Amino acid sequence: MTHFIDTNVTLSRWPFRRLRGDDTVELVKILRHHGVTQAWAGTFDGVLHKDIASANERLVHECRQHGHGILLPFGTVNIMLPAWEEDVRRCVEEHKMRGLRVFPNYHGYKLDHPDFARLLAMCDEHRLILQLAVSIEDERTQHPLLQVTDVDAAPLAGLLKLHPRLRVVILNSLRGTGTRNLNHLSACKNVSFDIATREGVEGLKTLAEKISVDRVLFGSHAPFFYFESAVLKLRESGLGEEQLARIRTKNAEALLLG
Amino acid sequence: MIWDLHCHIATVPGRTPDERMYYLVQIADRMGIDRMCVYMGMKWSDDPTPADFRNQNDEVLQALSHWHHRAFGFAYINPKYVKESLDEIERCIRDGPMVGIKLWVAERCNSHDLDRIVERCAELKAVIFQHTWLVTSGNRAGSSTPQDMAELAGRYPNVPMILGHTGGDWELGICAIRASKNVSVDLAGFDPTSGVTEMAYRELGAERIIYGSDAGGRSFASQLAKVSGAEIPESAKKLILGPNLRRMMLPILHAKGMQA
Numbered sequence: 001m002t003h004f005i006d007t008n009v010t011l012s013r014w015p016f017r018r019l020r021g022d023d024t025v026e027l028v029k030i031l032r033h034h035g036v037t038q039a040w041a042g043t044f045d046g047v048l049h050k051d052i053a054s055a056n057e058r059l060v061h062e063c064r065q066h067g068h069g070i071l072l073p074f075g076t077v078n079i080m081l082p083a084w085e086e087d088v089r090r091c092v093e094e095h096k097m098r099g100l101r102v103f104p105n106y107h108g109y110k111l112d113h114p115d116f117a118r119l120l121a122m123c124d125e126h127r128l129i130l131q132l133a134v135s136i137e138d139e140r141t142q143h144p145l146l147q148v149t150d151v152d153a154a155p156l157a158g159l160l161k162l163h164p165r166l167r168v169v170i171l172n173s174l175r176g177t178g179t180r181n182l183n184h185l186s187a188c189k190n191v192s193f194d195i196a197t198r199e200g201v202e203g204l205k206t207l208a209e210k211i212s213v214d215r216v217l218f219g220s221h222a223p224f225f226y227f228e229s230a231v232l233k234l235r236e237s238g239l240g241e242e243q244l245a246r247i248r249t250k251n252a253e254a255l256l257l258g
Numbered sequence: 259m260i261w262d263l264h265c266h267i268a269t270v271p272g273r274t275p276d277e278r279m280y281y282l283v284q285i286a287d288r289m290g291i292d293r294m295c296v297y298m299g300m301k302w303s304d305d306p307t308p309a310d311f312r313n314q315n316d317e318v319l320q321a322l323s324h325w326h327h328r329a330f331g332f333a334y335i336n337p338k339y340v341k342e343s344l345d346e347i348e349r350c351i352r353d354g355p356m357v358g359i360k361l362w363v364a365e366r367c368n369s370h371d372l373d374r375i376v377e378r379c380a381e382l383k384a385v386i387f388q389h390t391w392l393v394t395s396g397n398r399a400g401s402s403t404p405q406d407m408a409e410l411a412g413r414y415p416n417v418p419m420i421l422g423h424t425g426g427d428w429e430l431g432i433c434a435i436r437a438s439k440n441v442s443v444d445l446a447g448f449d450p451t452s453g454v455t456e457m458a459y460r461e462l463g464a465e466r467i468i469y470g471s472d473a474g475g476r477s478f479a480s481q482l483a484k485v486s487g488a489e490i491p492e493s494a495k496k497l498i499l500g501p502n503l504r505r506m507m508l509p510i511l512h513a514k515g516m517q518a
């Protein structure tokens with residue numbers, strides 16, 4: 001069976017829809033069925049909840065309790081909340097997390113916010129992977145009372161000059177065949193992209209032509225998206241087995257060791 | 259059997275319609291897609307003049323010319339120009355190889371400008387495909403909503419038509435046309451959000467759902483996943499991937515003596 005490391009899954013409930021797999025047991029069943037041997041899991045609770053510490057505690061508990069050893073928790077940090085540094089500390093010291101996930105658009109800040117620079121520094125110091133979700137849902141179908149635009153990740157290029165070793169993963173950024181964030185960040189060697197929202201015929205092949213295939217990570221955005229989408233993209237890409245293996249597992253493994 | 263309701267040559271690589279069609283067929287082969295419906299020309303144009311849509315249809319006719327066993331063409335028309343659109347239907351469908359029409363965002367589909375177009379398509383048994391998208395922040399003028407489609411479908415309850423993109427905001431789109439039994443939904447061209455196909459299956463039944471991709475703006479992969487990933491019976495998946503579209507097209511294919 002072909003194996004995958006899925007760098008983009010999310011636990012708990014999406015506020016606007018019940019999803020098949022918004023229960024951890026069910027999600028893990030789907031992931032394992034498809035050969036996922038490790039999944040980097042954020043939590044939907046981190047998007048809107050204000051008590052982030054408990055959201056992260058539940059995330060860790062779910063991963064441990066129902067993860068079958070494949071779920072790796074990526075706690076949320078919201079820099080717009082008071083004393084958010086304590087959440088980083090708990091993720092590192094108490095939960096021993098390997099990385100964090102942020103949702104700047106849902107949390108209401110741009111990447112030139114001074115606290116975001118502080119967060120980058122803390123991630124660098126604690127050797128955490130930072131996952132930045134550029135979007136969760138297509139702007140056009142968002143609930144009328146909660147409209148957020150996709151994150152402009154361009155300022156990262158400047159900020160990361162101070163943190164050349166910090167590992168950053170941009171999630172859900174390649175909506176459509178749009179490449180705005182990609183163009184701005186293509187020179188940042190420490191930034192990787194997941195494939196969940198990459199589109200276009202042979203979308204992964206054209207992506208690998210723009211940035212090195214080493215920086216392309218398998219990510220399904222399950223359970224919000226059908227998991228099968230990411231798998232079928234590999235088939236559609238026409239890439240060779242060696243490159244596919246990097247996208248499926250090797251790049252994520254290397255990033256985790258990094 | 260997989261038939262793809264929704265493909266374009268505007269968004270794939272290649273210098274000519276022939277090169278682009280060849281490319282599409284290569285990738286379709288890789289994904290197990292047997293037939294594709296192709297519409298609109300080498301360059302997007304959302305409010306085309308008659309000269310423009312004729313030219314776009316010529317490009318599609320050229321693209322199809324070596325691939326009649328793999329691809330079908332829908333004529334792109336603009337209801338703002340009723341007479342010229344009707345003439346184009348005669349040229350491309352009655353006298354040419356095309357089997358349907360594509361309506362995009364030039365004019366909302368509840369307009370009475372569509373009446374004669376729909377009536378002529380019904381006579382020819384041509385497939386009627388209408389792009390729809392319900393944008394939360396508001397639609398652009400000319401862009402149809404699923405509610406507009408329900409209005410049109412209500413005026414012609416015996417004429418089959420297709421709701422493009424399931425209305426985009428699919429939870430609303432499905433409900434808007436639920437009672438319009440002559441309307442099927444196109445699964446193409448929006449994110450592979452989990453649950454869409456299950457809801458369409460629950461509310462509309464398997465027979466009113468049609469797979470399409472919107473390639474090359476979309477991948478075949480993400481759109482096929484809406485069917486393969488859905489928690490619905492295998493028999494329903496089968497219908498959605500091909501037979502539903504084939505059933506809708508058989509009358510015109512037979513009339514034209516086309517094999518399918």
Ligand SMILES: [Zn+2]
Nearest residue numbers: 264266447472
């Ligand atoms: Zn389209």
